[in-house]
Amino acid sequence: MNKENFRFYVKVRTTLNVQVKDIHDELCTVCGDKTPSLKVIEKWSKWFREGQEQVEDDTQSDSSAIETTSENTEQVRIVINDNLYPYQAKEQQKRNEEAQDMPELTRDFLHPAEFYQQVKTICGINFFCGVPDSLLKDFCAYVTKNVSPNYHIITTNEGSAVGLACGSYMATGQPSLVYLQNSGLGNIVNPIMSLATPGVYSLPMLLLIGWRGEPGKPDEPQHRVQGPATPDILTALGIPFQSLPNCHDGAGQALETAKRYMETTKGPYALEQHHRHPNNKPLNIYFN
Structure with a gap:
């Protein structure tokens, strides 16, 4: 170099x-x-x-x-x-x-209500759409329970969600949050490359991606290839990304980075949600 x-x-x-x-x-x-x-x-x-x-x-x-x-x-x-x-x-x-004997220190999930408020306050996001994923189930459940159907749409596929996010930005000037599992990245290639990417229509949005098949973590067979390929796919699409931290201070910093990128470059930015540690206890779903 x-x-x-x-x-x-x-x-x-x-x-x-x-x-x-x-x-x-x-x-x-x-x-x-x-x-x-x-x-x-x-x-x-x-x-x-x-x-x-x-x-x-x-x-x-x-x-x-x-x-x-x-x-x-x-x-x-x-x-x-x-x-x-x-x-x-x-x-x-x-x-x-x-960390085998410290499950609480390896907790991956954030409190969904607090993270939801961070997304709205820091990034100015009011519209949510996507395809639910098991790694994002607490957040998706909170949004479904607390956001009006006018501002939250569960789509039939991930490409439709990106299309809705593009239309929402063109109508309001505010980015949307699109949630999906990494197995759905193939469905977003066309709308990202043909609409959202900088240099075409420059339509920013925040992608919240559940990372199944992450290297070094046991998962179902169907994720063995898609998981390790996920960073390369995002890179090929020109989408900058980082892991979603497991604390709210860190999540706030990540959202600030996403905000700066979306404001200056006018393109999609991705946060990857990692699989929880196998020793972790399931979290409750927070509706209040």
């Missing part, structure tokens, strides 16, 4: 709200001594968080805007797919083993 590739990687990870030290550790894992110093990455990340597209080096007189080129994209894909994912999988397996 050259300097432009490094900068582009830092830009992508900063946009996804990854901490500077984690970005540096990721690059060190893959690139070793060729990785820029933590101080340099801190500087680049700060500029990107401030919305600066052009960065300058103290040691050189040149300055350059960070562009999305095929070379940059390919280099980042190689770093993430060929090197970072295996590293993260090992780390996740280690955390899972350490």
Whole structure:
């Protein structure tokens, strides 16, 4: 990777709200001594968080805007797919083993009422639609119980939900939340690429995706291929994504990141809901 590739990687990870030290550790894992110093990455990340597209080096007189080129994209894909994912999988397996006796610390689900209010307050979302998923059942049940049918529609397939979200944004200027299981990603390809994506009609929406078949977690046979492929599918669609944190402070930060992206880039942003730890007790559905 050259300097432009490094900068582009830092830009992508900063946009996804990854901490500077984690970005540096990721690059060190893959690139070793060729990785820029933590101080340099801190500087680049700060500029990107401030919305600066052009960065300058103290040691050189040149300055350059960070562009999305095929070379940059390919280099980042190689770093993430060929090197970072295996590293993260090992780390996740280690955390899972350490957490065997601490089920409360590995709880994945948020209180649906509080998360619903965060979605409305932070992202300005009032319209909800989608296909229910078991990983999202508490949230879907809360929305079904508490949101007027005029502002919540359970669709026959995921593509219809994306179409409704596109129409809602064109009518109101406000993004919608579309919930779905990752097995439904194939159904959203056409409306995303033909309507919502930046460069076509630029229609922002928040995708809440239940991630079945996540690597390292036992699941049903039908999810074995779709699960590991999910990040690549979102990347191919040009949809930035991050995991939905299991605490409300973290969820709020993730929603702030989604809001900034939807406001500035005018495109879809995705949050992935992970499978709960097998030792967790089922959560109650909250209607009040």
